Amino acid sequence: MARIAVQEAEFDVSAETALLTAGRRDIGAVASFIGICRADDGLAAMVLEHYPAMTERAMQKIAAEAQSRWPLTGCTLIHRVGRLExxxxxxxxxxxxxxxxxxxxxxxxLMDWLKTKAPFWKREEFTQGAARWVEARAEDDAAAQKW
Amino acid sequence: MQILYFAWVREKIGRAGDDIALPPGVTDIAGLMRHLAALSPGHAAAFANPTAIRAAINQDFARPEDAVTNGDEVAFFPPVTGG
Known part of the structure; x- marks a missing residue:
């Protein structure tokens, strides 16, 4: 019921939406969220690291939780890793x-829980050559806990 | 047991993991962090503030008081920042 992927390649929103709805006549709504790399403070790129053995398992759990709370016909979670500009x-x-x-x-x-319960880490690289690991934000924890 | 490090924990230690035998007397995540902190200056730097570190046992998030055994894969990393 859940399609989970961790990949370097860009995803195709239209193809993913078609896959989610293919052959069904009971779906009245598809909601989507696309997170995009933002150029804050002279950011040149973001490098996303993850814990391969754990990532998809954690994402499956998050998807299962969503499916237990809402009457979903399906959901798709795709997270990219590697260097993103x-x-x-x-x-x-x-x-x-x-x-x-x-x-x-x-x-x-799903977005609130993905941010706080899946093992991804972002490292920011700046145009001046500096780099730093993104720190977890208390607001993200609060957003995840409100559900 | 297999120990894995991610993000700045890995960078401070200078490698992606350690293969260790669980020493007598170490029974939980908090104790394992104290043991690992003594292995090298890099380990000491990485584990200087245990409250800044999160852990997983066999690919599930774990708390400091959770029990570890010799066959476990234990990972240490900063709070996650995906999404």
Whole structure:
């Protein structure tokens, strides 16, 4: 029911949406979230590291939690890793349901939990040559806990 | 047991992991961090503030008081920042 992928390649939102809805006549709503690399403070690139043996397993758990809370016909979580430059898409969440409320709410839930419960780490590289690991934000923890 | 490091924990230690035998008396994540901190100056730097480190046992998030055994794969890393 959940399509999970961790990949370096860019994802195709149209193809993923078609895959999520193919052959179904009971879906009334698909919600999507696309996270994009932003050029803050002279950022040249973001390098995403993950824990390969754990990542997909953690994402499956997060998807299962969403499917237990909302009546979804399916969902898609794709997270890119490696070096991503400003403007590049980083993460895709798609949720499908009969009605929009379940699709929209579960999409927001999945993003909040992906940010705090999947083993990814972002390292920022700047145009001046400096680099730093992104620090976890208390706001993200609070957002994940509100569900 | 296999120990894995990610992000700045890996950078401070200077390698991606260690293969160690669980020493007598070390029973949980907190104890394992104290043991690893004594292995090298890099380990000491990485584990200087244990509250800044998160852990996983066999690919599941774990707390400092969670038990570890010799066959486990234990990973140490900063709080996650994906999404």
């Amino acid at each position: 400003p403007g590049a898409p980083i993460v895709l969440v798609l949720t499908a349901s009969a009605h929009r409320q379940a699709a929209l709410e579960s999409c927001a839930f």
